[in-house]
Amino acid sequence: MSSPRRAIVIRRPRRVHAAHHGGAWKIALADFMTALMALFLVLWILSTATPSELQGLAEYFRTPLKVALTNGDRNSASTNVIPGGGADPAHSDGERARIDLKRQSRPAEERQRFIDLRQRIETVIQADPRLRDLREQMRFEMSEEGLRVQLMDTDRQPMFELGSDRVSAVMRRLLHTLAPLLNDVPNRLSISGHTDSLRYARGDSGYSNWELSSDRANASRRELVAGGLDSDKLLRVTGMGDRVPVPGSNPGDAVNRRITLVVLSDRAAARLQAGSRPDVIDLPSQRVPD
Template sequence: MADEGLRPIIIKRIKKSSGHHGGAWKIAYADFVTAMMAFFLLMWLLGSTSKGDLEGIADYFATPLKVAMAGGTGSGDASSVIQGGGKDLTRIEGQQQQGEDPKTRKRFDLKEAEAELARAEARRLRALKERIETAIANIPSLQQYKNQLLIDITTEGLRIQIVDEQNRPMFALSRAELQPYTKVILHEIAKTLNDIPNKVSLSGHTDATPYASGERSYSNWELSSDRANASRRELIAGGLQEDKILRVVGLSSAVLFDTGNPYNPINRRISIIVMNKKTEESITRENQTVDVQNEEAVQQAVGQDAATPGEADVSPPR
């Protein structure tokens, strides 16, 4: 009994942990999620990349230095990994392309565009011709002068000619002074010319009758020039914008209306031309120089000038 009092007393303490395996499971789970994201990303790329691009990627990883040095079909050739350009990445069929397809890219023909502009300009000039003819028919003050107003379309544009009659001249005899009815005609014409962007050319003409004082001091050249300039001033007074007039010339009797009778009063006239674009460019290009060393440029310039007829091609309207 005495030995039992000397036995040691053993106390067992149980340690309780705060969780299963501590925080190590979080690291493992994060690695798993990362691996799954990489896997699904790989699956998406494989599913949305074309067969040719896949072959290019495979070739690159097989021989990366060869592709890098020599080039070729590879992943860099693809502009987008999404086929069809649609919004639903899980669909391939039935998608609408939202980008520009190089195969169906619009191509513009410069010659066809120029031809279309010429046709549109011709339509404007025909409409202006009809408008002037309607004004002549409807305005009482112009009806009596309809035989002196000749309107036609030439290679230079719309031509409006105001011609003399035997007993009804436009100007005072041998002078550049306009008759009152000529001013009325010019004012009515001026009202219609501001509606289109085309420039205007004026030329004065006389018949072949020599000037009374001879050809030395004052001749038909000066007279035709003065009459053309007097017509210009009257058009501006009638409302024509001054910057629309591009050329004013006097041609004396060099360009006859009636070539069979140089003394016919109809040869005395004022010619107003609403120029087309080609004629306008030929005038504005007169001061440009051409390098004679460039044979091709010289031939082109000469060809363009020859293709644009001048005032000498005027012929009586039918």
């Protein structure tokens, strides 16, 4: 008797197709590539921008959005009806204060004025063959006080005779060139003289670096006025001796023999005229026991 035939079972694996996950990853990748391209584009633009354009760009991002939209100064970011508070403008005192506030330069406008002044100074000096070499002896700095222009001395090209306030010919020409440019801005001016740490034989008991720095500052003032500077623009002329060396320099280096011209901001000039400093605190008087 024949054995029953065994059934042949063929097992075929079922092919399960994965569910469609959508294209969200493609959108995320596209956004990432777009942002990356924008970053490289910004970096390329910054690498080709001039220093003045970079300063203007930095000032743009420092300005609050509310101030930029209202085309006002930073005080307009205040929630008060009157910028910075104060008296009611309906009264004479408040109205006068409001008018004075309008007359003041906005910080952004004043900063741009300083940038333009620096560019004019550099252009004029570069165009004069006799002053072109002095560009390396000039430093420009922007600070809260204003635009600082430092005229550095060197052993190769001194601006004053050694140990004297006699102005050299090239320094005189430089100051006469700067005078009309400084007249073009309404800001007041401060002049300070500095020396190196080399002391006189008698030290500070006789004629010293204090007198020398003051004499050189006043000699520079006279040359500026002779070059056409309006003397009413001068607000301060001081001698600092050797007490404020250039950061990172040796106190005896020639760069510390310098004249510093500061085109003062409106706020810095107002503080000087008021005879006050922002870091001075009036302490209450105390009765001294008898």
